[in-house]
Amino acid sequence: MASGSKQEAGKQSLLFTPGESLLHKANPLTSLVIMLWMISAAAVLPTAGTAILVLAAITVSMATGVGKRSVKRLLITMTPIGVALIVVHGLLIERPDQTDLGLVAISPDGLDYALKVFMRVAAMLMATLLFVTTTHPSEMLKALDQRGVPPGVGYLVASPLLLIEPFSDRAKAIRDAQRVRGLDLTGSWKARIIALPILLMPLITLALSDLDQRASILSGRAFRAFPRRTVINAPHDSTFQVWFRRILVAVAVLQLGIPLLWHF
Amino acid sequence: MKFDTRTLILMAAAVVINIIGGQIAHFLKLPLYLDSIGTILVAILAGPLAGGITGLVTNLVWGLILNPVAAAFAPVALVIGVVAGLLARAGWFRTWWQATISGAIVAVPSTIVAVPIIVYMFGGVTGGGPDFAAAYLLAVGQSLVQSVAFSNLGINIADKAVTALIAWIVASRLPLRLTSNFGFFEHSRV
Numbered sequence: 001m002a003s004g005s006k007q008e009a010g011k012q013s014l015l016f017t018p019g020e021s022l023l024h025k026a027n028p029l030t031s032l033v034i035m036l037w038m039i040s041a042a043a044v045l046p047t048a049g050t051a052i053l054v055l056a057a058i059t060v061s062m063a064t065g066v067g068k069r070s071v072k073r074l075l076i077t078m079t080p081i082g083v084a085l086i087v088v089h090g091l092l093i094e095r096p097d098q099t100d101l102g103l104v105a106i107s108p109d110g111l112d113y114a115l116k117v118f119m120r121v122a123a124m125l126m127a128t129l130l131f132v133t134t135t136h137p138s139e140m141l142k143a144l145d146q147r148g149v150p151p152g153v154g155y156l157v158a159s160p161l162l163l164i165e166p167f168s169d170r171a172k173a174i175r176d177a178q179r180v181r182g183l184d185l186t187g188s189w190k191a192r193i194i195a196l197p198i199l200l201m202p203l204i205t206l207a208l209s210d211l212d213q214r215a216s217i218l219s220g221r222a223f224r225a226f227p228r229r230t231v232i233n234a235p236h237d238s239t240f241q242v243w244f245r246r247i248l249v250a251v252a253v254l255q256l257g258i259p260l261l262w263h264f
Numbered sequence: 265m266k267f268d269t270r271t272l273i274l275m276a277a278a279v280v281i282n283i284i285g286g287q288i289a290h291f292l293k294l295p296l297y298l299d300s301i302g303t304i305l306v307a308i309l310a311g312p313l314a315g316g317i318t319g320l321v322t323n324l325v326w327g328l329i330l331n332p333v334a335a336a337f338a339p340v341a342l343v344i345g346v347v348a349g350l351l352a353r354a355g356w357f358r359t360w361w362q363a364t365i366s367g368a369i370v371a372v373p374s375t376i377v378a379v380p381i382i383v384y385m386f387g388g389v390t391g392g393g394p395d396f397a398a399a400y401l402l403a404v405g406q407s408l409v410q411s412v413a414f415s416n417l418g419i420n421i422a423d424k425a426v427t428a429l430i431a432w433i434v435a436s437r438l439p440l441r442l443t444s445n446f447g448f449f450e451h452s453r454v
Contacts, residue, residue, distance in 0.1 A: 014329050080391030084389035117387030155272060156276055160283070168287060171288060200285060208277055215269050219269055
């Protein structure tokens with residue numbers, strides 16, 4: 001029971017949000033290809049196109065039940081970027097169209113460029129958020145295993161995914177324990193620099209302490225005896241999804257390639 | 265190249281160290297990233313390729329679970345691991361001061377790779393601390409690329425010097441039974 005609730009807590013701190021939508025049920029590789037197609041579209045579309053892409057992605061995220069989490073993360077990430085873009089491109093970079101407003105000079109062209117970059121990054125971020133909020137990392141790994149990814153690569157990605165949650169919890173526990181003992185984590189520079197090794201070193205030592213043991217266990221299980229792993233409960237896939245992925249990859253390559261050919 | 269099981273486990277642990285290091289720097293509100301301690305540790309113990317892959321995987325995993333923007337900087341993390349590994353091979357992680365200088369050297373190529381990503385993908389801003397320095401440099405007449413480069417280089421030199429020093433302290437305190445399995449570490453022994 002305790003481990004179950006711990007697992008739930010762990011899942012909650014990932015961006016993944018459980019659900020029953022089409023995106024949740026889709027093969028993780030299909031979700032991955034949709035994300036890559038959206039990113040490639042965001043790279044080539046004009047501002048109006050990327051704005052539509054962002055709105056479409058937000059609508060889809062709402063419909064799939066991951067909207068709240070995605071939009072919250074989008075706002076947290078994009079608000080400082082948006083402010084910085086307005087200041088840098090609208091006010092600070094000198095452009096011929098700058099209009100003097102007394103205290104500041106504003107450039108409409110600069111603001112246009114800031115909006116273009118903002119929408120492009122927001123579209124790419126929403127594409128990524130749609131993927132990570134609807135695809136659990138373990139399902140993605142199963143899909144990769146099913147496609148014949150070597151066990152070493154699978155371990156390198158899967159092991160940190162499993163370890164990060166307990167280590168994040170441990171870091172918070174050490175931080176709280178040290179604060180109770182009087183360690184100043186919010187004071188002067190000096191106090192915070194002194195606190196750094198006190199918080200960091202136990203975690204690094206812990207992460208490295210059982211390397212030998214883990215290596216022995218893995219070797220004992222002959223985990224690299226075969227070049228491919230067998231997935232017992234592989235994510236569902238279908239002929240439709242396979243063709244859908246192929247078409248999307250082709251469209252993504254074309255939409256990136258055609259503007260390049262046009263350019264040259 | 266196929267890594268042995270022990271190196272693979274070290275790389276996986278290093279990915280966790282990177283992410284936790286970044287989180288602790290965030291807790292303490294330090295103007296440093298500290299998200300490459302594991303990468304440089306692997307580079308010292310197992311070489312440039314293992315270090316580079318550790319950096320790459322860190323940012324991809326980070327992007328996958330916590331912060332999608334981190335994935336955009338995966339090439340930067342790769343370069344940090346590769347350059348640190350090359351410096352370790354050249355014997356530049358034998359003493360604490362060599363490690364600190366190596367960290368500062370690592371900051372240069374990592375900034376060179378980071379600047380085009382920041383300028384062309386994010387319009388020269390990241391929404392973080394270096395934006396203030398970049399804004400100041402823009403205000404005093406530098407170009408966007410110069411402002412981003414100088415502001416990031418300054419923070420990166422401090423960050424990578426501290427990071428490399430921490431990685432060196434950890435590596436030099438590891439028990440012999442552990443480090444004896446990593447032949448590459450001979451380049452960093454006194």
